[in-house]
Amino acid sequence: MSAFTDHIAELRRRWSGALASAGLDVAVVAAGTSRPYFLDDQSPPYRPNPHFAQWLAGAECPNSLLLVRRNGPVTLYFHQVEDYWHLPPATPDLDDAVAVETFDSIDAMTTAVAREVERFNRTAFVGEVETPGSNLPFGEVNPPLLLNALHYGRARKTPFEIACMRRATEIAVAGHVAAVAAFRAGASEFEIHQAYLSASQQTESSLPYSSIVALNEHAGVLHYQHYDRNSPAVRKSFLIDAGGRYRGYAADVTRTYAAQSDAFAALIDALDAEQLAIIDTIRAGMSYVDLHDAMHRSIAGILSNLGLVTCSAEAAYQQRITDAFFPHGIGHLIGLQTHDVGGHLASPEGGTRAPPERYPALRLTRAIETGQVFTVEPGIYFIPMLLRQLRPSAAGNDVAWSEVDALMGHGGIRIEDNVLITEDGVENLTREAFAGASSAT
Numbered sequence: 001m002s003a004f005t006d007h008i009a010e011l012r013r014r015w016s017g018a019l020a021s022a023g024l025d026v027a028v029v030a031a032g033t034s035r036p037y038f039l040d041d042q043s044p045p046y047r048p049n050p051h052f053a054q055w056l057a058g059a060e061c062p063n064s065l066l067l068v069r070r071n072g073p074v075t076l077y078f079h080q081v082e083d084y085w086h087l088p089p090a091t092p093d094l095d096d097a098v099a100v101e102t103f104d105s106i107d108a109m110t111t112a113v114a115r116e117v118e119r120f121n122r123t124a125f126v127g128e129v130e131t132p133g134s135n136l137p138f139g140e141v142n143p144p145l146l147l148n149a150l151h152y153g154r155a156r157k158t159p160f161e162i163a164c165m166r167r168a169t170e171i172a173v174a175g176h177v178a179a180v181a182a183f184r185a186g187a188s189e190f191e192i193h194q195a196y197l198s199a200s201q202q203t204e205s206s207l208p209y210s211s212i213v214a215l216n217e218h219a220g221v222l223h224y225q226h227y228d229r230n231s232p233a234v235r236k237s238f239l240i241d242a243g244g245r246y247r248g249y250a251a252d253v254t255r256t257y258a259a260q261s262d263a264f265a266a267l268i269d270a271l272d273a274e275q276l277a278i279i280d281t282i283r284a285g286m287s288y289v290d291l292h293d294a295m296h297r298s299i300a301g302i303l304s305n306l307g308l309v310t311c312s313a314e315a316a317y318q319q320r321i322t323d324a325f326f327p328h329g330i331g332h333l334i335g336l337q338t339h340d341v342g343g344h345l346a347s348p349e350g351g352t353r354a355p356p357e358r359y360p361a362l363r364l365t366r367a368i369e370t371g372q373v374f375t376v377e378p379g380i381y382f383i384p385m386l387l388r389q390l391r392p393s394a395a396g397n398d399v400a401w402s403e404v405d406a407l408m409g410h411g412g413i414r415i416e417d418n419v420l421i422t423e424d425g426v427e428n429l430t431r432e433a434f435a436g437a438s439s440a441t
C-alpha cells in the first residue's frame with residue numbers, strides 16, 4: 001500500500017470513531033468556494049476547508065463535496081464544469097482509496113448527494129455555510145462533538161502527512177537560502193521577498209502565510225506586513241519568517257541574521273544555542289506549557305549573561321522582564337494550517353485548556369505526544385511599546401537600558417523550527433532541510 005492509501009485508511013478510522021462518538025452515520029464535507037469581495041466580482045485566492053483537504057492530498061476541487069460514511073466507503077462528488085474563463089480542476093488521483101463521481105453542474109451534484117444522504121438517519125454538514133451543499137437538510141451543521149474529535153486527532157500526523165511536511169520544509173529552505181544571499185547583497189525587503197518566491201517556486205497565494213521580511217527595526221514587529229521598496233542606508237539586521245506548502249501541508253520557518261559581527265550577532269548565537277538546547281529536552285509526555293516556561297528561563301539567562309539586565313537570570317524571570325522581550329508563545333501545532341487547530345483542546349470530547357495567566361498568547365497547551373508536529377520559535381525583541389511600559393516599572397531598574405537602547409534599531413530575533421515528536425525524542429525537520437541544502441551546494 002502507498003503512504004497515501006495508508007493515510008486514507010487512518011482517516012477512515014478516525015472519522016468512523018469521531019462520527020460514532022458524535023452519534024452520526026454520515027457527514028458531508030464541503031470543499032468550499034471563494035466568495036467575491038463586497039460589491040466586487042474579484043475573489044481572494046481559494047483555500048479549501050481543511051477537513052476536505054486532508055482527504056484530497058492537495059488536489060484543488062472548489063465546490064466539490066465529500067461524503068464520509070461511518071461504516072462504508074468515502075465518495076467524492078467532484079464538480080468539474082467545462083469553462084473557458086478558468087482552467088477546470090483536474091480529476092484528482094486518489095489511488096482508488098476514495099470513489100470519485102464527476103458532475104458538470106452544482107445542482108446535479110447536490111441532488112445526487114441529497115439522494116444518498118436521505119438513506120441515513122443522523123447526518124451532518126462540515127464546512128462553511130452558504131457554500132454548495134450547505135442548504136441540504138442535514139441534522140446538524142458543524143457539530144462540535146465531531147469537530148473536536150477530528151481537531152484533537154489532527155495533531156498526530158500520518159506518515160504521508162509527515163512526508164508532505166518534510167517536502168514543504170525543503171521548499172521553504174530553498175527560499176531562505178536565496179533570501180539571506182539577497183540580504184547580504186544589499187537587497188531591499190521587496191527584493192528579498194521576490195528572491196524567496198522565485199527560489200522556492202511559490203506564488204504569494206500559494207504560500208502558507210504571508211512572508212515576514214523585515215530589515216532593522218521592522219524585525220521587532222511580530223507580524224510585519226510590508227515589503228519596503230527602499231534598501232535602508234544602514235543595514236543592521238534581517239528577520240525572515242517565510243514558509244512552504246506542499247500538497248496542502250505547511251512549513252513555518254524563521255531565521256534572523258546580523259549585518260555585522262556585533263552584540264546583536266552574539267544575541268542571535270545565544271538564542272540559537274538555547275533554542276537547540278530546549279528542543280533537545282523535548283519528549284513525549286511533557287507539557288508544552290512547561291516548555292514555554294523553560295524557554296523564558298533560558299531567555300532570562302541570555303539577558304543576564306549578555307548584560308542586558310543587571311540582575312540574575314532568576315530575578316529577570318521572576319520579575320517577568322522576559323515577558324517584554326519574548327511576548328509570544330514558543331510555538332503552535334502545524335499541518336494543514338500554519339496555526340493548526342486543536343492546540344487548546346482539553347480532550348477529543350472538547351473542553352478548553354486555557355493558557356496560564358502569565359502567557360495568554362500561548363497557542364498550544366496540550367501534552368506533547370508522538371506524531372505531533374509543532375514549531376519551536378523563541379524570540380528576543382526590542383519592541384518600543386513594550387519597553388516603554390517596562391522602563392518606569394520596578395523591574396525596569398534591573399534592565400541595562402544603555403545596552404538595550406543600542407539594540408533598538410535591530411528590531412529583534414526569532415528562530416523557528418518545525419519538529420516532529422518521535423518515540424525517542426524529536427526530529428527537527430527544519431534543521432535537516434537546512435543541512436540538506438548546504439550539503440547540496
Ligand code: GLY
Nearest residue numbers: 209241252377416
Ligand atoms: N509565521 C507565523 C508564526 O510563526 O506563527
Ligand code: MN
Nearest residue numbers: 252375377416
Ligand atoms: Mn510559527
Ligand code: MN
Nearest residue numbers: 241252253254
Ligand atoms: Mn513563523
